Amino acid sequence: EVQLVQSGAEVKKPGESLKISCKGSGYSFTSYWIGWVRQMPGKGLEWMGIIYPGDSDTRYSPSFQGQVTISADKSISTAYLQWSSLKASDTAMYYCARGVYSSSSEGLRYWGQGTLVTVSS
Amino acid sequence: SYELTQPPSVSVSPGQTARITCSGDALPKQYAYWYQQKPGQAPVLVIYKDSERPSGIPERFSGSSSGTTVTLTISGVQAEDEADYYCQSADSSGTVVFGGGTKLTVL
Numbered sequence: 001e002v003q004l005v006q007s008g009a010e011v012k013k014p015g016e017s018l019k020i021s022c023k024g025s026g027y028s029f030t031s032y033w034i035g036w037v038r039q040m041p042g043k044g045l046e047w048m049g050i051i052y053p054g055d056s057d058t059r060y061s062p063s064f065q066g067q068v069t070i071s072a073d074k075s076i077s078t079a080y081l082q083w084s085s086l087k088a089s090d091t092a093m094y095y096c097a098r099g100v101y102s103s104s105s106e107g108l109r110y111w112g113q114g115t116l117v118t119v120s121s
Numbered sequence: 122s123y124e125l126t127q128p129p130s131v132s133v134s135p136g137q138t139a140r141i142t143c144s145g146d147a148l149p150k151q152y153a154y155w156y157q158q159k160p161g162q163a164p165v166l167v168i169y170k171d172s173e174r175p176s177g178i179p180e181r182f183s184g185s186s187s188g189t190t191v192t193l194t195i196s197g198v199q200a201e202d203e204a205d206y207y208c209q210s211a212d213s214s215g216t217v218v219f220g221g222g223t224k225l226t227v228l
Contacts, residue, residue, distance in 0.1 A: 035217075037164075037219075044205075044207060044219060044220075044221050044222040045156070045158075045164065045207050045209075045219040045222070046219065047209070047217045047218060047219055050217075059215070061216060061217065061218075062122065062216060063122075095163055095164070097163075097164075100154075100166065100169050100170075100175070104169075105217075106152065106154065106209070106210070106211055106217055107152070107154040107166060107169040107170070107209070108154075108156075108164075108166060109166050109169070109175060111163040111164060111165070112163065113163060114163055
């Protein structure tokens with residue numbers, strides 16, 4: 001069974017750094033793209049970027065380029081999303097999800113449960 | 122920046138057919154994907170590559186494409202289909218975007 005398990009909810013202050021994780025299991029972690037999606041409170045889905053753990057090829061949405069860093073550690077089948085300096089506007093639910101098939105960097109078939117990040121002073 | 126346009130809301134009675142559209146200039150050359158999201162839950166992929174249905178998705182969900190518009194059709198709508206639906210695709214440079222979402226209400 002394919003599973004993506006994300007790290008737990010976080011409460012941080014503006015200016016702090018954060019790294020959240022997404023651990024994949026039940027499939028070949030290095031053979032499928034993993035994407036990250038933001039959903040701000042009461043709003044729609046936003047594509048942040050995607051990584052291919054096999055070779056760490058990473059593609060960012062222009063809206064998020066330079067704002068976050070996506071990485072992966074294939075030795076532990078885990079992808080990461082990190083911020084160096086959080087802002088209140090980063091408050092959102094963040095989802096990781098796996099590509100539909102091994103060459104797909106667009107459609108996302110299996111989703112994590114989401115990580116709620118709250119940034120407040 | 123590239124945009125995919127969806128109607129904010131669609132309403133339909135149980136047993137009727139719901140059609141949710143998504144428009145974008147690059148859709149003739151890029152695949153579309155559709156997601157269902159219920160309150161408090163992660164999205165679920167219901168259609169990929171315009172019209173393919175993942176395993177486990179009911180047959181009443183189908184997708185089609187015509188020019189710059191793709192359509193998600195739900196035949197014989199059930200109360201459990203009430204949710205937000207998002208289309209997703211890419212522009213000509215491969216930048217991926219989601220549509221703004223459509224709230225499907227089952228009357």
